[in-house]
Amino acid sequence: MKEMKVWVIAATLVCGLVACNNANAQNDNPADQVVSTELIRTNQSWDGVELPDYLQGRPELVAVKYVFPAGKKLGWHHHPVMNYGILVQGELTIIGQDGKEKTVHEGEAVVEMVNTIHHGENRGTKPVILYMFYLSQKDLPLAVQHPEIPLE
Numbered sequence: 001m002k003e004m005k006v007w008v009i010a011a012t013l014v015c016g017l018v019a020c021n022n023a024n025a026q027n028d029n030p031a032d033q034v035v036s037t038e039l040i041r042t043n044q045s046w047d048g049v050e051l052p053d054y055l056q057g058r059p060e061l062v063a064v065k066y067v068f069p070a071g072k073k074l075g076w077h078h079h080p081v082m083n084y085g086i087l088v089q090g091e092l093t094i095i096g097q098d099g100k101e102k103t104v105h106e107g108e109a110v111v112e113m114v115n116t117i118h119h120g121e122n123r124g125t126k127p128v129i130l131y132m133f134y135l136s137q138k139d140l141p142l143a144v145q146h147p148e149i150p151l152e
Contacts, residue, residue, distance in 0.1 A: 039086065040109035045116075046094065046102045051082055052114055060136045068092065068128040074120045076149040081136040084111040090128035093121045097149070104130075117146055 043051055068074070068090070076097070086109050093103045094110070097117040104110045112118075112132075122128045134142050 085132035
């Protein structure tokens with residue numbers, strides 16, 4: 001019986017707090033609220049391949065802003081580490097060596113291929129601005145270039 005009273009009191013307090021918080025939220029200006037939007041949650045790269053296990057050892061997190069002029073093609077390369085990003089302007093087409101393509105649009109997130117050769121192209125009319133985030137380790141390259149493979 002004593003346990004039941006404790007549970008009822010606890011439930012009443014929680015319900016009261018929720019009602020109080022909801023009332024305060026309704027009085028706040030919606031323009032002042034923080035809005036959280038999950039852009040992506042996945043364990044696969046854009047081509048559907050599962051991401052590798054984390055590296056062993058101390059991580060090094062790297063954030064890079066890329067700006068690709070209109071018409072620019074990147075050379076063939078691969079990433080030895082996991083990375084993902086947000087395209088904030090333009091459209092970027094990523095092409096795998098097998099011919100598979102993915103066009104990333106403004107505001108979209110993308111998870112890059114790991115240890116798979118690919119390249120990117122800005123086929124649009126305005127510069128692409130892309131923020132990429134790498135899960136790396138000290139002294140590992142973010143990308144390995146393959147100049148021996150010609151672009152078409």
